[in-house]
Amino acid sequence: MxxxxxxxxxxxxxxxxxxxxxxxxxxxxxxxxxxxxxxxxxxxxxxxxxxxAPPERVAAPSFPDPREQLGALRRDFDTLADYIKEVDPAPAAAGKLTELMALYEALLDPGWVADVLATDPEAVHRLARAIRQDLPESVDTYHRTRWWNRLAPGQESPDRHLERQLGLLYDEADRLTRDLRESESRRQQTHTTYLEDRDRS
Structure with missing residues (x-):
């Protein structure tokens, strides 16, 4: 050393x-x-x-590119999708779960949508947290609570709790989608302003 x-x-x-x-x-x-x-x-x-003499430059740590993070997140989403197939909630919760998974899949689908997502590290973090933590926790606690509810009926339905949680997760994903759309709108407006200014000069 x-x-x-x-x-x-x-x-x-x-x-x-x-x-x-x-x-x-x-x-x-x-x-x-x-x-x-x-x-x-x-x-x-x-x-x-x-x-x-100037000090030696210390190399900055190298972290995964957002596109690499999305690749890993897609693989985790596939794992989550396989897990979700084993879930058998009540119809209302099942419908909300299907909508939520479809929205996650659309956001992660390789192409220009994922490219827009990759430009926003906070959005990637929010989506990763939902896929890797929030939704699995919701499903897992639903399974366990439903089992206990069968032994001691009369408590609030686990399906109702799951439906509320899925609704909150869907609202969060929907806000994320709207934020990305607004970001693209601002980008379009900025380009319009740039062209107008260039045309006037």
């Missing part, structure tokens, strides 16, 4: 700048301008060069 750090410093901008200034100090010594204090002059110039 120490060897790696030493090698890294040898190749660093600070060492190169310091060495260049140190060579200038040696040149001053050879011409007689440094006098008897030439070691101090050489060391001082090296230190000055090392201090004024």
């Amino acid at each position: 120490a060897t790696n750090r030493a090698l890294a410093y040898l190749e660093s901008k600070k060492n190169l700048a310091g060495s260049a200034c140190g060579v200038a100090g040696v040149a001053l010594t050879l011409t007689g301008l440094a006098g008897t204090y030439w070691p101090v002059v050489v060391a001082g110039l090296y230190g000055a060069g090392a201090l004024i």
Whole structure:
């Protein structure tokens, strides 16, 4: 580890700048301008060069591109779809579940819609949270609560809870869709304004 750090410093901008200034100090010594204090002059110039050199640029961490994130999210959606096939809720909840899955599928469908989605990291995050966390949790708690409800009937129907949760998730996905549509509308308006301004100039 120490060897790696030493090698890294040898190749660093600070060492190169310091060495260049140190060579200038040696040149001053050879011409007689440094006098008897030439070691101090050489060391001082090296230190000055090392201090004024710009710091090494630390490489920024590389994170997945939004399109790569969507690819992983599509695979997770397929896994979720297989899981959802095993669900057998009441007709009202089943209809809302079908609508919700169709909306998710449309948003993730490869093409220009997914390209628009990929430009909005917050929208990708919201959709990922719904697919990977919210909907599976809704379905899982529905299954477990329904089992307990059979043992102790008389409580509020798990189907009603599931229907409400699916409605909320659908509203959230619908808002996300509207936000993306408005973003495209603003982009179109911006382009219109740009063309109008260019035409006037």
